Amino acid sequence: MARLRKADPSAPGIERRRRGRGFEYFDQETGDKVDEDFVLERISALAVPPAWKEVWICPDEMGHLQAIGIDAAGRRQYLYHQRWRERRDQEKFDRMLRLARVLPSVRVEVGQQLHAAGAAREKILACSIRLLDRGFFRIGGEDYAETHESYGLATIKKEHVTITDESVLFDYNAKGGLHRRWSLIDPDVAEVLRMLKRRRGGGDDLLAYKRGRVWIDVRSSEINEYLKSVAGEEFTAKDFRTWSGTVLASVALAVSGHATTSVTSKKRAVTRAVKEVAHYLGNTPTVARKSYIDPRVIDRYNSGWTIRPVLDDLGTDDPEGDLLIQGRIEEAVVDLIEEHRNSDSVDRVA
Incomplete structure (x- = not known):
């Protein structure tokens, strides 16, 4: 498998230009129009938003950074290679556990x-x-x-x-x-x-x-x-939101545990849990699942494992009156993610 390479957005890349209802693409180094099918297919797969301006596209399909542009709000936006995103997501969720x-x-x-x-x-x-x-x-x-x-x-x-x-x-x-x-x-x-x-x-x-x-x-x-x-x-502050989203999802899935005897019911339970997390964090469900819920929690749930044994702690108020989603419940989430199946805080549902 080819390795990712560091992309340099200051170097010549592929430029996007509006043409009618679509776009054409040009090599910034030679000025030639890009017409190779495999390159155009790669660009299409990137799904660069049509509203972006000043779009730069990496000429290397293995570049870690695949495209840059300015969105409608004037903010610089980035599209990374899928493998780079997967690597960074893994680092993010590992940092969250720390x-x-x-x-x-x-x-x-x-x-x-x-x-x-x-x-x-x-x-x-x-x-x-x-x-x-x-x-x-x-x-x-x-x-x-x-x-x-x-x-x-x-x-x-x-x-x-x-x-x-x-x-x-x-x-x-x-x-x-x-x-x-x-x-x-x-x-x-x-x-x-x-x-x-x-x-x-x-x-x-x-x-x-x-x-x-x-x-x-x-x-x-x-x-x-x-x-x-x-x-x-x-x-960073985002690590707090990621941990909160992961804990909330773990609790929601554990609550749904009794109704997870089929693949369909599990999918519905995951959808409900993601929507609940999105509500608390103020995100769309898509963003909540992609950015703020450790996918290992959903993987464990689909394999039948939840933090159901510690759900009784949710019925207890702390001195400040907040429901206890911290403390023992957080420890249970760590055990769940790290697959400590001998822990008394996790249990197999189905």
């Missing part, structure tokens, strides 16, 4: 910082990590929020938050124009956010810390840097 293993210690550190006095940087960043851990947030980008008026954790405004006792209600427009209304019960977070919402100084962003007499808005890069410092590895 995050799962250090989460208990991260949560302890975050909890300690949340009880610090004032509005110090570490306290506000710890609050940000708690929100990532429990609220399924996207991190959010400053430039994206300004251009598209859609928000993530780092860019949510004070006006997007309502605090009642120990409950925090987030109501805002998320990525893709999705309106997100999400409630979280957490007394520590409620106390910190109440202070930030009532502050007199600083701008409109909710998350900000105080340095001397100056309020400084939290940036997404600071949240990721803080996460790295408490976790000991280069994790």
Whole structure:
């Protein structure tokens, strides 16, 4: 099998030009029109969106990066070779498991910082990590929020938050124009956010810390840097969403376990689980399954294995009132993915 090669998008490639209702393709190095059937078939299989502008296509079918373009929103987009995507996805889900293993210690550190006095940087960043851990947030980008008026954790405004006792209600427009209304019960977070919402100084962003007499808005890069410092590895906010999606899918499939005696019922159960994860994360089902659910969870389910033995833990509330999808249930998900079949947290359904 041929090996992938590193593609250089700054080098001459294949250019796409509009012609009538379709496109023609030209070699940027020679200027010649591309008319070889096997090349045109490869380009067609890439399914580069028609709306993309300034499209560059790799001339090498084994290049790790196959195409680049600018979408309708002005963002640069990339299409990678399937084998490259598979490799990166495997790395992503392996990194997610490493995050799962250090989460208990991260949560302890975050909890300690949340009880610090004032509005110090570490306290506000710890609050940000708690929100990532429990609220399924996207991190959010400053430039994206300004251009598209859609928000993530780092860019949510004070006006997007309502605090009642120990409950925090987030109501805002998320990525893709999705309106997100999400409630979280957490007394520590409620106390910190109440202070930030009532502050007199600083701008409109909710998350900000105080340095001397100056309020400084939290940036997404600071949240990721803080996460790295408490976790000991280069994790990102997206790793939290990936882990959350994987845990939620594992629970949903375990709940469906009693009705999985046929291939058809299993497919339906997977579809329901994916839709449930998409609802929590604010994605389409396609994106949720492709990007945020470890495929090994679905593979194990199709082979009859789930985390059904720990489902009783879902009926217990923690001190903050949240259902327990953390702790033992997370440990069970790790056992499920790593095929620890002797674990008392996993069981064969069918």
